[in-house]
Amino acid sequence: MNKVTARFRAFAEAQRWIWAAGGSFLLWLGMGLVSSRLNLESLVSNSMSAAFLAIAAIGQMYVISCGRGAIDLSIPGVITITAFLSTGIINAQDANILQGVAVSLAAGALVGLANGIIILFLEIPPIIATLATGYVLTSASLIYNEGFRTFNSAPLLVTLTRGRFLGVPFMFLVTGLLALAAWWLLKRTVYGRSLTAVGQNVEAAALSGVRVRRVQLAAYVISGLFSGAMGVLLAARVSGAFLGMGDSYLMETIGAVVIGGTLIFGGRSTVLGTLFGCLFFVIIVTAMQVAGFDVGVQKIVKGVLIILVLVVATEKPVRN
Amino acid sequence: MESMTVREDPAVRVRLLSAEGLSKTYVSTKAVQDVSLSISAGEVIGLVGANGAGKSTLMRILSGVTRPDSGTLEVGGLPIRWDEYSPSRAAALGIRVVYQELSLSTNLTVYENFYVEHAARYRGPFRKWREEARKAARARLDAVFPGNGIDERQSLSALTIAQKQMVEIARAVDDPGLRILILDEPTSSLGVEQTEQLKTYIWGRRAQGVSFIFISHRLNEVMTLVDRVVVMQNGQVKWSGAVADTDEEDLVRRMGETVTRERSSAGPRACSEPGTGASEECSVRLTIRGLRTHGLRDIDLDLRGGSIVGIGGLEGSGQRDLLRTVFAPSGSAARSVKRVGRVAYVTGDRKKEGLFPLWSIAENAVISSLARQGGIRPVGRATGQESVRSWYDRLKVVAAGPGAPITSLSGGNQQKVLIARAMISDADIVILDDPTRGVDIQTKLQLYEIFREAADKGKLILWYSTEDEEFEICDEVHILRYGTVVRRLSKGEIDKNSVVNAYFTGEHLKPEAAAAAKVSKFDVSGIGIPLGAMLLVYVVSGILTPAVFSQFGITLLIGGSIPLILATLAQMWVIGLSMIDLSVGAFMGLVNVIGATLLETNPPAALACYAVMLLAYAGLGALIHLRQIPAIIVTLGASFIWTGIAYTILSMPGGKAPEWLTAFYNFQFPVIPFVLVIVGVVTVAAVLLHRSRYGTVLRGFGNNAAALERSGWSVLKAYMAGYFLSGVFGLLGGIFVTAVTTGADANATLSYTLLTVAAVVMGGGDLTGGIVSPLGAVFGAITLSLIGALLGFLNLSTNLVAAVQGAILIAVLALRLIGRRRSV
Structure with a gap:
């Protein structure tokens, strides 16, 4: 018995996504039992919402991997502005999708690049730099919003974000492919190793020959790209763009990344964990809605939960 | 039992410390095994041994940092009870340690560092404790290292490594009750001259009966300095004897190593x-x-x-x-x-610039050869394993295997891995x-x-x-x-x-x-930039709309910024501890909601709520310390709790501020606008708290918590105090929101959270290192809150407020960077 627990502990230590996955499963089970409607459909619909969140969360994870308090506060701003941009450019025509997506991704990448440059070359802390670019994006969205009159999405994007094939949402494929790419880049390339090195000890990374600035800059650009993609998809899902539509994703991306088992101190990240972290987050909200909690109580529970997860699951940063 | 060789007549020597049978076992290794050691007054002991011999553990036991599994300790003839023994207790008994990795706070001045270590001795009101600590610092530095050229009013960050080491030593001897000073590799960063001065000083104090334990790998220094040498090996005292009975070669042999240093003969x-x-x-x-x-x-x-x-x-x-x-x-x-x-760099500062602590030996060893390839080239788990294995064997790394965590190795073995890293990269x-x-x-x-x-x-x-x-x-x-x-x-x-x-x-x-x-005429890292930015925004607004300068204008503009000022000062205490509080805006929202509901209808209940909220805020600090979880996430979670409660009390904007509160806010003060008086009082209070004795300690914590803890300060109390102070200013801020808006909205102050971080940083604060300025924070807050008005006067869309705030923030920080680069 002891051996089993020890082996499980070792496994959970190495595969940190297991906590978020297990938590999601238990919540789904509990929710089904309480409402006496235990079915796969509720899991699929929750996973669908999680699939959106996951795109931005993976971007956030790349930035958090840089370590030393690296965090991307501009994600909500990027989501909102790219939602506006894509909706405006595509204007409900399939023919314009390519252009809309390209512009949105470029905008996201540009914001990421700006973040990176401000952080690395002006030596301004990430939390401040991304806060500042976030402010600029807020203003940009406000201005873009004036006279914005588009409330429709291109049919193809609607199918992609809401449609299903044999009961499986297309979004699973989209997020799955993006996550796979993110995993490969993180775990199977020199870039991923370098990023993990920078996150653990930036001085040591520089002296080991890692091009630390380039590596970090890329992480911010990746975050911008992912948030940009999320903005496009989210706009298609809700049929349009509105002010503040990205706002709730700041805290949810951070929460999902941390709950998923990525070290907030940097240097250890897990894509799979981030996916399950997102699912966990979404299921919690659904569970509370099912239980009929009012908005205030829902917020309280979310807050308590984030703290509890950290209290239970955080391992101390390994210091020598 | 080891032979106790004392040069002089034992009768005239007072035995200061005597330890018997000390043992300490960590998970698998016996760090210290049945060690006995005694020190007489005025004796200098050299403690030598290979890495991992147990020297550091033994010293940590003697100085109260580590509690042994068994053994007894007597200091001055009195037996020590282990459960009462701590670094501060040891210090009270006259046992002090100079650590190899320094325990100073670099954001404090030299004399403030003296204060936090010897706080009990520097008491009295403001000027007094500062002046006394300053004099003591000057006197000690000059006593140990004559002609040191260190200004005791300078910030530690302005000193070189060697100077910091001198401060560390001088600070340790600034204790009239000093009886035993343990020096752990004190000369590793000192120059030849300072090493000689230290020796001279040690001899002088020895004559007065102070004892020293001198730990060093530099055997020639040990030989010329000490009375008695204690050799440790594998956690045990291997040999102990008078320095006259041994020499360097002999010591190396006794440390259990065969020394065959042949001079390299090749031409x-x-x-x-x-x-x-x-x-x-x-x-x-x-x-x-x-x-x-x-x-x-x-x-x-x-x-x-x-x-x-x-x-x-x-x-x-x-x-x-x-x-x-x-x-x-x-x-x-x-x-x-x-x-x-191609080049490779091997550092000796393993912890700081060498190791990747989350990785295995193998991953640590191959990173340089991987980084050389660059880009998105694929790597597998097996990449580089062969060369790792061969270097692992060649360097005789002592570990469970190349897959073992790097942190499980001793310092010497970690160094071997760093050498392997350079060799594998084939530089x-x-x-x-x-x-x-x-x-x-x-x-x-x-x-x-x-x-x-x-x-x-x-x-x-x-x-x-x-x-x-x-x-x-x-x-x-x-x-x-x-x-x-x-x-x-x-x-x-x-x-x-x-x-x-x-x-x-x-x-x-x-x-x-x-x-x-280096004296810069215009102190860029100080309050010059935030003050300038504030005046610029204010004066430009005034030129555009002269009413800005009127009593009414001041009351409207500055009064409106009071909540943000208080929120910023709340944030400042947390940033001063090198953390971030993402809940201050939500907290103020809750205070605001209670202020416009319960405070009107049931004041005692409202006050009770506020008291509980303050305790909860302090509790956040406790949680962060006790569970070692990042403040940014804890406070993020807390912000949801505050807003959730506020929603539950008042789901829509509404409520009404108590009349006494609005009356207070609209009080007609003679000559100057009352809002300026409020800002002044708040600012002065923050400055006084910041520069107070415990405020100095808090700043020290923000910079080097471990060091302050060793000086006997409680981390738990410090974090709780920091968050409590933050809560107090946040509470006042929330009450002023109620006074200014005369109503309540749970969401009204949510945007403050990030603005306060911006304001503190604009005002000269750094997010790490415990560097904050209350005055600068106030200027930063006023600047940010004036932007909306300024844009209005310029006939610009208020949509731009956020963008301008962001741009000013970046501009101020960029200016500061340029200033810093220039002054270097």
Whole structure:
């Protein structure tokens, strides 16, 4: 018995996504039992919402991997502005999708690049730099919003974000492919190793020959790209763009990344964990809605939960 | 039992400390085993042993940091109860430690560092404790290191490593009750002159009956300084005896290591001799012409592969600058440094700039060879395993295998992995930055061999060492002084004496300006920029709309900024502890909601709520410390709780401020607008708290919590105090929101959270290192809150407020950076 627990502990230590996955499963089970409607459909619909969140969360994870308090506060701003941009450019025509997506991704990448440059070359802390670019994006969205009159999405994007094939949402494929790419880049390339090195000890990374600035800059650009993609998809899902539509994703991306088992101190990240972290987050909200909690109580529970997860699951940063 | 050899008549010696049968076992290793040790008054003991011999553990037990599994300790004849023993208790008994890794707060001044260590002695009101601590710092520094050139009012961050070490030592001896001082490798960063001064000081204090335990790998220093040597090996005292009964060779033997340091016999290699033809080996080359950087000048070097080149000099003469420049020449240096061959850098500061603590030995070892390839090239788990294995075996790394965590290794073995990293990357030029620091002799000998072998293969080894004997292994040595090469010693001339003598040549090169403190006319890192930004925004607004300067204008504009000012000051306490509070805006929202509902209808209940909320805020600090979880996430979670409760109380904006509150806010103060009085009072309160005795301690915590803890301060209390203070200012802020808006909205202040971070940073704060300025924070908050009005006066859309705030934030920080670069 002891051996089993020890082996499980070792496994959970190495595969940190297991906590978020297990938590999601238990919540789904509990929710089904309480409402006496235990079915796969509720899991699929929750996973669908999680699939959106996951795109931005993976971007956030790349930035958090840089370590030393690296965090991307501009994600909500990027989501909102790219939602506006894509909706405006595509204007409900399939023919314009390519252009809309390209512009949105470029905008996201540009914001990421700006973040990176401000952080690395002006030596301004990430939390401040991304806060500042976030402010600029807020203003940009406000201005873009004036006279914005588009409330429709291109049919193809609607199918992609809401449609299903044999009961499986297309979004699973989209997020799955993006996550796979993110995993490969993180775990199977020199870039991923370098990023993990920078996150653990930036001085040591520089002296080991890692091009630390380039590596970090890329992480911010990746975050911008992912948030940009999320903005496009989210706009298609809700049929349009509105002010503040990205706002709730700041805290949810951070929460999902941390709950998923990525070290907030940097240097250890897990894509799979981030996916399950997102699912966990979404299921919690659904569970509370099912239980009929009012908005205030829902917020309280979310807050308590984030703290509890950290209290239970955080391992101390390994210091020598 | 070990033989106790005391030189003088034991009767006149008072036994100060006596430990019997101390044992301490960590998970698997017996760190200290049945160790007995006694120290008499006025005795200097040298404690030597290889890495992992148990010296540090023994010292930690004696100084109250670690509790042993068994054994007894008597200090001054009184038995110690382990459950009551702590670093502060040890200090009270006169036992102090100078740690190898310094325990100073770099954001505090020299004398403030003295204060936090000896707080009980520097009491009294404001000026008094500061003045007393300052005088004591001056006196101690001059007593131990005459002519040290350290200004005790200077911030620690402005000092060199050697100067910091001097402060650390002087601070430890600033204790009239000092009876035993433990010095852990005190001379590793000190120059020759300071080492001599320290010796002189130790002898002086010994005559007064103070005892010393001197831990060092530098056996020659041990031999010339101490009365008695204690040799430890594998956690046990192997030998103890008078210094007269032993010598260096003997000690090394007793430490359990066979020393076979044969002087490298090989003559100059083909490559190192210029003009020996263009054999393939000679392709590695390092040429430096007229190098001139911030710390270096007029350096010309012509080095070739196949040799070990030593870089020596007194501490801080530019050695490390040179190494870094060779590794990564930037700016104009890139033109002066010509490298033929790839470089690798091996640091001796393993923890800070060498190790990746989350990785295995293998992952640590292959990173350089991977990084060399760059880009998105694929790597698998097996990449580089073969070369790791072979180096693992060759270097005889003591570990469970290449897959073992790097942190499970001893310092010497970690160093071997760093050497392996450079070797696996197959670099042609290997830069060694004091790689044998704190490494046991056996490992050192092994490393010397590896270096020689690498040189024989045609590599160029560039070796900076602080251990003068090591240069005897080099083929040539270049001595630096004041950032330039003053001597070149070639193979035949290298011995310890000639090296040390060379250190002192070139005195005439001393730069004029070096001694003078850098005094900038316009202190950019201070409050100049935030003050300027605030005045600019205010004056421009006033020029556009003169009403801004009127009583009414001031009341409207400055009054409206009071909540943000208070929120910013709340944030400041947390940032001062090197954390971030993402819940202050939500917290103020809840205060606001209660203020416009319960405070009107049921004041006692409202006050009770506020009290509970303050406790909860302090509780956040406790949670962060006790569970070691990042503040940013805890406070993010807390912000949801505050907003959730506020929603539950008042789901829609509404409520009504109590009349007494609005009446207070609209109070007509004679001559100056009342809002200015409020801002003034709040600011002065924050400044006084910031500079108070405990405020100084809190700042110390923000910079170096471990050190403050060793000085006897409770981390838990500090974090709770910091968050409590933050809560108090947040509470006041929320109440002022109620007064200014005369209503409540749970969401109204949510945007403050990030604005406060911006304001603190704009006002001269740093997010790490405990650097904040209350005055600057207030200026920053006013600037940010005036932007909306300014844009209105400019007839610009209020949509731009956020963008302008962001732009100003970046501009202020960029200005500060430029200012900092210039003053360097």
